Amino acid sequence: MPRLNGAQIIIRQLERQGIRIVSGIPGGANLPLYDALAASSTIRHVLARHEQGAGFIAQGMARSSGQTAVCFATSGPGATNILTALADAYLDSVPLLCITGQVSRSLLGTDAFQEVDTYGMSIPITKHNYLVRSAAELLTLIPKAFQLAGSGRPGPVLIDVPKDVQSEMVTFEHWPEPCPVTDQQTGGTLGVEAAADMMNQAARPILYLGGGVIHAGAADEARRLSEQGGIPTVMTLMGLGILPSDHPLSLGMLGMHASRATNLAMEECDLLIAAGVRFDDRATGRINAFCPHAKVIHVDIDASEIGKLRSADAAITADARHAFAALLPRVRQRRRQQWNDRIGILQKERPRFYPDDFAPGRPFQLIRMVAELAGPESLISTDVGKHQMWVAQAYPFSTPRQLLTSGGLGTMGFGLPAAIGASLAFPERPVVCFTGDGSLQMNIQELATAVEQQVPVKIVVLNNQSLGLVRQQQRLFYEQHYFASSYGIAIDFAAIARGFGMEAVDLRGGGVDEQAELLRQAMRQPGPCLINVPIDIEEEVSPMVPPGAANTTMLGAEYVRK
Amino acid sequence: MYASNANAPSKSQGANTALLRLTVKNHPGVMLQICGLFARRIFNLEGIFCTAIDQGETSCIWLKVDETEKLEQVLKQLAKLEDVLAVEERSDAQGRFAELEAMLARID
Numbered sequence: 001m002p003r004l005n006g007a008q009i010i011i012r013q014l015e016r017q018g019i020r021i022v023s024g025i026p027g028g029a030n031l032p033l034y035d036a037l038a039a040s041s042t043i044r045h046v047l048a049r050h051e052q053g054a055g056f057i058a059q060g061m062a063r064s065s066g067q068t069a070v071c072f073a074t075s076g077p078g079a080t081n082i083l084t085a086l087a088d089a090y091l092d093s094v095p096l097l098c099i100t101g102q103v104s105r106s107l108l109g110t111d112a113f114q115e116v117d118t119y120g121m122s123i124p125i126t127k128h129n130y131l132v133r134s135a136a137e138l139l140t141l142i143p144k145a146f147q148l149a150g151s152g153r154p155g156p157v158l159i160d161v162p163k164d165v166q167s168e169m170v171t172f173e174h175w176p177e178p179c180p181v182t183d184q185q186t187g188g189t190l191g192v193e194a195a196a197d198m199m200n201q202a203a204r205p206i207l208y209l210g211g212g213v214i215h216a217g218a219a220d221e222a223r224r225l226s227e228q229g230g231i232p233t234v235m236t237l238m239g240l241g242i243l244p245s246d247h248p249l250s251l252g253m254l255g256m257h258a259s260r261a262t263n264l265a266m267e268e269c270d271l272l273i274a275a276g277v278r279f280d281d282r283a284t285g286r287i288n289a290f291c292p293h294a295k296v297i298h299v300d301i302d303a304s305e306i307g308k309l310r311s312a313d314a315a316i317t318a319d320a321r322h323a324f325a326a327l328l329p330r331v332r333q334r335r336r337q338q339w340n341d342r343i344g345i346l347q348k349e350r351p352r353f354y355p356d357d358f359a360p361g362r363p364f365q366l367i368r369m370v371a372e373l374a375g376p377e378s379l380i381s382t383d384v385g386k387h388q389m390w391v392a393q394a395y396p397f398s399t400p401r402q403l404l405t406s407g408g409l410g411t412m413g414f415g416l417p418a419a420i421g422a423s424l425a426f427p428e429r430p431v432v433c434f435t436g437d438g439s440l441q442m443n444i445q446e447l448a449t450a451v452e453q454q455v456p457v458k459i460v461v462l463n464n465q466s467l468g469l470v471r472q473q474q475r476l477f478y479e480q481h482y483f484a485s486s487y488g489i490a491i492d493f494a495a496i497a498r499g500f501g502m503e504a505v506d507l508r509g510g511g512v513d514e515q516a517e518l519l520r521q522a523m524r525q526p527g528p529c530l531i532n533v534p535i536d537i538e539e540e541v542s543p544m545v546p547p548g549a550a551n552t553t554m555l556g557a558e559y560v561r562k
Numbered sequence: 563m564y565a566s567n568a569n570a571p572s573k574s575q576g577a578n579t580a581l582l583r584l585t586v587k588n589h590p591g592v593m594l595q596i597c598g599l600f601a602r603r604i605f606n607l608e609g610i611f612c613t614a615i616d617q618g619e620t621s622c623i624w625l626k627v628d629e630t631e632k633l634e635q636v637l638k639q640l641a642k643l644e645d646v647l648a649v650e651e652r653s654d655a656q657g658r659f660a661e662l663e664a665m666l667a668r669i670d
Binding site for chain 2: 119302303304
């Protein structure tokens, strides 16, 4: 009969669950856990420099692979630091297991050193959470936590383990079965007949696809559905990559920074087939004015999303793969020439790109150049801000899970640690992190982790020496009262990277050909490399739907409120 | 345990309130899970009555909810909580719940 302490039970179960990498930082209250981890021959520990970094490294692994990833933090500040990464995972439905140390049971509730109510604080930002009260509980609790994180609508699960529970010895009969890797909760097919009828009768349908389609592994089915029905398709930020960006039926991203033709086409549609989406305000604009003439089919594995913001005329509570598989044999093969021609006209009148967008030194040109050098196998993480929207608009995404980006929470500081995690999960694939100077400074300490782990991430800093999207909103909506949105000092990011032991290049001051050559060399580096790219502070993200306005109100770069 | 929402004047059993009966796992954090959901989703809660059942393994929670329009969302969000084992709409018990309220009000 095995006789182990709580910490050993946790580590052994992570091994049995197939976990090979854990990111984290040790501290007073999780030392028994780290002692047990040190004895593991199969789990590699990645030491982050800040717990938020550890959380986002785990997210990078989970988002790129679709498998639950694990991160550790100690009690108190360790736990509060990692909460942002959990909130981020919650809003984007990323499967994560976070194990935090806690003060011993006898000290709980006494304001002990490094005690905070981690359980209470994590309730609103986790799918579920536990405060463990005995080591024996861990036997059933760990497989259950994996099952919760990865099944149905995925999400983060937190387990808070008091230090004395980690050290408590338990004798037990046998190990519980690990949680199965495949999701058992796929939903039902109620509503499929009604939905198929609506699709067959619609003249101007649009498929509206989000992260749920990617979580369900339903990109192929989505593409077949789109092609079979001749249905133009829009994607949320979280859904980019479901259809390749050059697919004839792809209208790209919808919403606040969509191309004009996409939002206008949605205004005209008579049926919205929404799958794995939650009608987020950045996608829909003012919800009452969103697709005003459309009936709605809503597919989601989370029943509470259906009818939350927009009532559905047909609802399928299932994961997108099973729903699409049931719809495909019922949806008639159609070309919908008239509707697609109409969209063609909208796109011709209001092109997604203008030739001038790709002039040397401009964001789109730089992003496309990186894309060419990185190749179709690459994984792309972004931070949050202008660069994120430029990447969403212009990067040629071709596969699901290729883009790792903080959609729901919009966390600056996400990009670098997420790229490290993606590279740990896929060491053979090129990984590029597009970031801004504002975002990079929010988790810049993880440059050390990238060097220490020798993950070959390429960090492209689109440096406009400002909080660009904030500044843009001040320009558009606050009478150009620029305040606290630009930085007073120019930071030498290349020198900082070198200080961490990382290769770095700076494109500042170079001519067009010289910059292209430097970029080529940097992207070829075998290890991690930072590339600083100066960007004009006046480069804007265009068009922009003002927050709270209808998606048909799209302001161009020239608009300024007088 | 009984709580009344201090911000909203307590209504007698009106057409606007619904009565829900939850069966939940009984552990120290479960009330926080339920009340936290109502607070963060801006659902109005008029009253709570909670007691352990089933030799303490589970608890039964009665909720008086002032949300007839959002009731479907309230039910779906409650059902999503891992600690919630069952949710029933029991507006048929409004009369007896009013008796319970009156009885609790008489206790000093």
